[in-house]
Amino acid sequence: MSDHPSYGRILLTFARNSLIRDMTFRTNFLLESISSLCWTVMNVGFYLLVFHHTRFIGPESGWGKFEFFVFLATTWFVNSLVQAFFMPNAQEFSELIRTGNLDFALLKPIDTQFLVSFQRMDWSSLVNVFAGAVLLGISLWQLMIRPDHPLVLSPAAVILYPVFVLCGVAILYSLMISLAATSIWLGRNQSLYNFWFYITNFARYPMDIYQRGWGMVLWAVFTFVIPVLVVVNVPARMLARPIDPRAWWEWPLAGFALLATAFSLLASRFVFRRALLSYRSASS
Numbered sequence: 001m002s003d004h005p006s007y008g009r010i011l012l013t014f015a016r017n018s019l020i021r022d023m024t025f026r027t028n029f030l031l032e033s034i035s036s037l038c039w040t041v042m043n044v045g046f047y048l049l050v051f052h053h054t055r056f057i058g059p060e061s062g063w064g065k066f067e068f069f070v071f072l073a074t075t076w077f078v079n080s081l082v083q084a085f086f087m088p089n090a091q092e093f094s095e096l097i098r099t100g101n102l103d104f105a106l107l108k109p110i111d112t113q114f115l116v117s118f119q120r121m122d123w124s125s126l127v128n129v130f131a132g133a134v135l136l137g138i139s140l141w142q143l144m145i146r147p148d149h150p151l152v153l154s155p156a157a158v159i160l161y162p163v164f165v166l167c168g169v170a171i172l173y174s175l176m177i178s179l180a181a182t183s184i185w186l187g188r189n190q191s192l193y194n195f196w197f198y199i200t201n202f203a204r205y206p207m208d209i210y211q212r213g214w215g216m217v218l219w220a221v222f223t224f225v226i227p228v229l230v231v232v233n234v235p236a237r238m239l240a241r242p243i244d245p246r247a248w249w250e251w252p253l254a255g256f257a258l259l260a261t262a263f264s265l266l267a268s269r270f271v272f273r274r275a276l277l278s279y280r281s282a283s284s
Contacts, residue, residue: 010110012119018121021043032124040076040131049073056186063206066146069139070240075232076132078168084125089117090176103281111130117177142185159236164238164254167261168231172200174264175226181268181275186280203228206236218236227260 022029022152049194051055051065090163093116096102141278179196202210202222207229210219223229 001280007114008108010114014118015046015121019123022123023029029124033127036124036127036132040128043072044069047174047278056205057209063208066139067240069135069205071142071206071232071236073139074168074236074239076128077165077173077241078136078231078281079167079200080125080128080132081165082172084122085173086117086173086176088120088122088178097183097279098183100281102279106276106279110172112276113177113269136239137200139267145238151240153239154225160254161235161238162274164235165258167257168203168235169225170261171231171264172203174268175199175228178268181272184275199226200231203231203233207233224256227257227276230257230260 047065051068055064057063057068081181090111094117096105105112108115140151140153144153176196199222202218207219207223210216210222210229219229234254238254
């Protein structure tokens with residue numbers, strides 16, 4: 001193998017091997033896909049019930065029904081990509097340490113974090129990407145044909161939307177791999193890994209609902225300290241609620257999302273490398 005391996009080819013190999021493994025157990029793959037779709041349908045049904053009793057989520061003139069469904073579709077995009085490409089590997093990281101298989105990963109002539117992050121992929125989780133695309137298309141169409149203040153999509157919003165979706169994926173990945181890396185210090189860190197799910201629950205709702213009373217504390221912490229609120233809010237606003245020049249904080253928020261992504265990736269890289277320095281081989 002060359003001194004400079006092709007990470008693109010390695011990533012494609014991981015993807016192919018994972019797909020072959022999933023197709024080996026087709027019934028299980030089908031059941032997991034159906035289960036994911038049922039969850040999305042129940043999610044939509046729940047919020048249809050919510051909007052049967054109210055016009056907006058958040059402050060008055062906040063997120064209307066189809067605006068919120070754009071938000072919901074964006075949530076599915078981000079979570080599905082994280083669950084498909086990173087979650088299976090993060091879940092097994094502590095097992096690699098316990099069994100000593102991390103030794104073999106360290107001996108490979110490629111970056112250890114890359115190997116640990118992408119070795120397995122869960123293709124059934126990508127079903128929600130297609131469900132999100134359908135919901136996004138229907139919601140945007142309804143917003144564009146509504147009689148009062150129809151939505152006008154700008155080319156900039158269409159281009160920036162997938163960019164900020166990927167930024168959201170990167171932020172959640174950084175949080176996940178940092179918590180997984182603590183397994184080296186703590187052994188089994190199931191409680192810390194569960195902490196990831198608790199934190200990311202805040203990203204499932206518009207940040208507007210926190211901007212009142214004591215919720216401002218949550219808004220500040222989960223925007224600027226652990227930036228999970230920018231994961232979905234920024235890309236969803238790009239499409240459903242085009243940034244208003246009168247809202248002075250929205251453009252800086254989009255810029256902050258880019259900075260938060262870069263900082264999160266660098267911080268997770270630092271934590272992962274520091275953790276590896278503390279690793280002791282299974283044979284030692």
